Amino acid sequence: MTQRPATPLLDTLPLPADLRKLEHRDLRQVADELRAELIDTVSTTGGHLGAGLGVVELTVALHYVFNTPEDRLIWDVGHQAYPHKILTGRRERIRTLRQGGGLSGFTKRSESEYDPFGAAHSSTSISAALGFAVANKLSGAPGKGIAVIGDGAMSAGMAYEAMNNAQAAGNRLVVILNDNDMSIAPPVGALSAYLARIYSSRPFLEIREVVKLLAQKVLPHQLHSPAKRAEEYFRTLATGGSLFEELGFYYVGPIDGHNLEHLVPVLENVRDAAEGPIIVHVVTKKGKGYAPAEAAEDKYHGVQKFDVVTGTQVKPKAGPPSYQNVFAAQLIKEAQVDDKIVAITAAMPSGTGVDRFAKAFPDRTFDVGIAEQHAVTFAAGMAAQGYKPFAAIYSTFLQRAYxxxxxxxxxQNLPVRFAIDRAGLVGADGATHAGSFDVTYLATLPNMVVMAASDEAELTHMVHTMAHYDAGPSAVRYPRGEGTGAAIPEVPQLLEIGKGRIVREGKKVAILSLGTRLGEALLAADDLDARGLSTTVADMRFAKPIDHALVRKLALSHDVIITIEEGAIGGFGAHILTWCSDEGLMDGGLKIRTMRLPDVFQDHDNPALQYAEAGLDSAGIVATVLSALQHNSVGIIGGARA
Incomplete structure (x- = not known):
């Protein structure tokens, strides 16, 4: 590892108030030191790098110009906020990023007063900033709402819903459009920077107001609107932004987001403007200032630990294929024999494996951007037309399209196939990205088939089954990361809908496992057998429909039934419990315990530690069985170690 960079000026700036004591000319040094500190930090922790590198100057300028935390600064998604954390009193803990007990990789209200709104999903910043701005306006409190939103996040409808409502905030709302990927305006140059500075200045805004008032008093009423439109379109010919003007914003930009001499004066003008709401179009470069990131195709969006000098990332040891790649491989095989199969994703092609499908079938692959709601209804439309859409969406993101x-x-009982990636706990990304709720929110729906893969082979069978299931909607959930090492079948099975399988026979205790807790269930069975408690383990495969025949058989032949799943309360265990109650299977003294995620939002940590904390490991299963057997009366205890 290299020696930590020297940051003499940054060392004197524990809080933004200290930053604001500096002269303009000092900000370049602050930005350079901040970028060096960011690179060194992420080289030791891993995490998001490219987006943070791209907003170093913007972060410095925003905290220098605006009176944070009184002015509420909201970072959309929040993965680019590492520089913000360094400047806002968290530098001493910055190397605990994404570790158990350490700083979150996103903004988090409980972490700092400089994080006024927690964010880890896209396109929420304008709505939240608008809420802060209007609340301050109503109460007469000082402070603006400032939303920093990336151009990719503008593909989500929620951003435009907020902008359509933004006039209620007046000049209390400032939106910074961080254009760091797709250019939506002419190239940045001296002329555009000069125009941005002029158009954001108080004299220009005042002149515009004078012209508007003059037109209202002098021109006939029927000419007011044409005059206003002429003024707006004349200005936006030079600056772009007519779309934002139509939504009620005063548009400024584009400006170079890495040139502090341009950026700071414009933000100062915006801060002091009476006109509003205002949108400032800032063009930045993802990965800016670190050559390996600038050269990388994804600009080092998310990285493992790496060598600062070479940029070489620490590669984990080769292991079994990831679940997302197993899904993609089988989907490609299905599509080779069925030209009705298409793949849909919402801005996550590489994260879901859809990028591999796209290489094989580019015309049958659709990335709709950060628009999960549209993705689902788009898939429904294709299904209604006889196609077989596979909508590959992270569990946490599918919540947005419920x-x-x-x-x-x-x-409508349309045969849309949902491939639900990142099911269960996800480790370093924490509560915002955990796939905790999909079984609960899907299995409650009539007509829905919900499967959970226990390993790579089962996922292969389930993708094959979904490709042939046309009777209604279906879903398969699977976790982040590598599989278990199970052999992937050359010829997958066509599973019978709603049928599980026994993987280990016993007589006293039955463990009904849904998903990848199966390995822990088998370890627990070994322990229980050694204690003289003969244990059956079933891989239930389906959360809906439940294998009622199998459950009845096990309920009538065992003393204790344990259900275990990687999901929240109300899911698989609740369905088992309800059915057993309805069928009177508990009347004879059968004990049932449901094991699921605790009713809390778990913080980021290593996934194995998260599951151990939740009690969803072999030790937790054994403890739950022993606890159940200590009770002579019929009882139902939620949670693991009850």
Whole structure:
């Protein structure tokens, strides 16, 4: 590892108030030192790098110009906020990023007063900033709402819903459009920077107001609107932004987001402007200032630990294929024999394996951007037309499209196939990205088939089964990361819908496992057998429909039934418990215990430690069985170590 960089000026700036004591000319040094500190930090922790590198100057300028935390600075998604954390009193802990007990990789309200709004999903910043701005306006409190939103996040409808409502905030709302990927305006140069500075200045804004008032008093009423439109379109010919003007914003830009001599004066003008709301179009470069990141295709969006000098990332030892790649490989095989199969993703092609499908079938692959609601209804439309859409979406992101899953898919019983990646706990990304709720929110819907793969072979069978299931919507959930090492079958099985399988026979205790806790269930069975408690383990495969025949058989032949799943309360265990109650299977003294994630939002940590904390490991299963057997009366205890 290299020696930590020297940061003499940054060392004197524990808080933004200290930053604001500096002269303009000092900000370049602050930015350079901040970038060096960011690179060194992420080289030791891993995490998001490219986006943070791209907003170093913007972060410095925003905290220098605006009175944070009184002015509420909200970073959309929040993965680019590492420089913000360094400047806002968290530098001493910055090397604990994404570790158990350490700083979150996103903004988090409980972490700092400089994080006024927690964010880890896209396109929420404008709505939140608008809420802060209007609340301050109503109460007469000082402070603006400042949203920093990337151009990619502008592909989500929520951003435009907020902008359409933004006039209620007046000049209390400032939106910074961080254009770091797709250019939506002419190239940045001296002229555009000069125009941005002029158009954001108080004299120009005042002149515009004078012209507007003059037109209202002098021109006939029927000419007011044409005059206003002429003024707006004349200005936006030079600056772009007519779309934002139509939404009620005063548009400034584009400006170079790495040139502090341009950026700071414009932000100062915006801060002091009476006109509003205002959108400032800032063009930045993802990965800026670190050659390996600038050269990388993904600009080092998310990285493992790496060598600062060479940029070489520490590669984990080769292991079994990841679940997302197993999914992609089988989907490609299915598509080779069925030209009705298409793949849909919402801005996560590489994260879901859809990028591999796209290489094989570019015309049958659709990345709709950060628009999960649209993705689901788009898939429903294709299904209604006879196609077989596989919508590959992270569990946590599919939550955003639940209304569409209900109304556009389930009620119409359309055969949309949901490939739910990142199911269960996800480690370093924490509560915001955990796939805790999908079984609960999907298995409650009529017509829905919900599967959970226990290993790579099972995932292969399930993708094959979904490709041939046309009777209604279906879903398969699987976790982040590598598989278990199970052999992937050359010829997958066509699973019978709603049928599980026994993987180990016993007589006293039955463990009903859904998903990848199966390995822990088998370890627990070894322990229980050694204690004289003969144990059956079933891989249930389906959360809906449940294998009622198998459950009845096990309920009538065992003393204790344990259900275990990687999901929240109300999921698989709740369905088992409800059915057993309805069928009177508990009347004879059968004990049932449901094991699931605790009713809390778990913080980021190593996944194995997270599951151990939740009690969803072999030790937790054994403890739950022993606890159940200590009770002579029929009882139901939620949670693991009850």
């Amino acid at each position: 209304d569409q899953v209900v109304h556009d898919v389930a009620i």
